[in-house]
Amino acid sequence: EAQVTQNPRYLITVTGKKLTVTCSQNMNHEYMSWYRQDPGLGLRQIYYSMNVEVTDKGDVPEGYKVSRKEKRNFPLILESPSPNQTSLYFCASSFTSGYEQFFGPGTRLTVL
């Protein structure tokens, strides 16, 4: 089944404790992206990747890191999480930039 998977689905952590949210797709897509979704602010892009080893900042990159060492994986790293990073996070992939994106199920993160 074609899909985007994210892990973990739920995470409660404390300020400053490094964490990684994994994202994997099995559709051989070149383009992958991370979004956060907050009430009243909608979906905002954090980082995106056009292909392996090619990443770029979205609209809200501060406090986040990404890497794209393999085509199928695009982890999101929070080196020192803060409470304002409490949010619902989505990973998405598409054939290439400009095509419809397929979204993962989401990761609900709470930073205390």
Add this chain to the structure above:
Amino acid sequence: EDQVTQSPEALRLQEGESSSLNCSYTVSGLRGLFWYRQDPGKGPEFLFTLYSAGEEKEKERLKATLTKKESFLHITAPKPEDSATYLCAAHSGNTGKLIFGQGTTLQVKP
């Protein structure tokens, strides 16, 4: 500045009562207008892509249309299972970014 605005924010309909959702966009070099459906606690699910003014696409009770400034999602004779948040997004060919609107939350009562 690239911007996508959806209206209304929320819409309540009776089952069978047709209506339209609006998506206005100001995007440099539009390369695609996308509609998604999002159920609570889940990821957005792709519905349609529109590329040029005048284009229309249909799927069951939904029809999406596109002009040079806005897109409409028409819902004909909706059912309670159509209740969800509908998101529109515009892809800028100049910046390469996908800009989302804030969504319209639709509730269809039986």
